[in-house]
Amino acid sequence: MTDRISVGQLYPGSARTSPIQRNEARGQASKPAFKQDPSFENILQNQLIRFSHHAEQRLKQRGIEFQPEQLAQIGSAIDKAASKGAKDSLMIINNTALIVNIKNRTVVTAVDGASMKDNVFTQIDSAVILS
Numbered sequence: 505m506t507d508r509i510s511v512g513q514l515y516p517g518s519a520r521t522s523p524i525q526r527n528e529a530r531g532q533a534s535k536p537a538f539k540q541d542p543s544f545e546n547i548l549q550n551q552l553i554r555f556s557h558h559a560e561q562r563l564k565q566r567g568i569e570f571q572p573e574q575l576a577q578i579g580s581a582i583d584k585a586a587s588k589g590a591k592d593s594l595m596i597i598n599n600t601a602l603i604v605n606i607k608n609r610t611v612v613t614a615v616d617g618a619s620m621k622d623n624v625f626t627q628i629d630s631a632v633i634l635s
Contacts, residue, residue: 595633
């Protein structure tokens with residue numbers, strides 16, 4: 505019985521697979537690299553544009569449909585607005601106004617050109633005009 509036993513065999517999970525790295529400024533141990541990488545699901549969720557139930561109803565009522573390239577434009581506009589610190593934005597694309605919650609990447613409501621006349625948009629902090 506001269507088999508060697510390592511610490512990992514006695515206490516599974518206690519042996520580190522990566523070295524501890526210290527943050528020079530704070531002196532704290534940083535997390536391993538695999539914990540910092542976003543998962544595929546997080547990346548996918550950050551790229552999607554969601555439509556609230558209210559927005560879906562308005563789009564159907566007003567006969568508004570978006571092509572994939574328009575959705576891509578809206579997605580990049582959300583990214584730009586987020587980089588500027590926007591929270592709720594009015595986006596105008598092809599004579600359609602959208603109110604978008606930037607943090608959640610969610611279209612809250614949609615208004616077509618005919619319904620925009622004499623309309624007041626409140627509780628927005630930015631506007632993006634898309635061509």
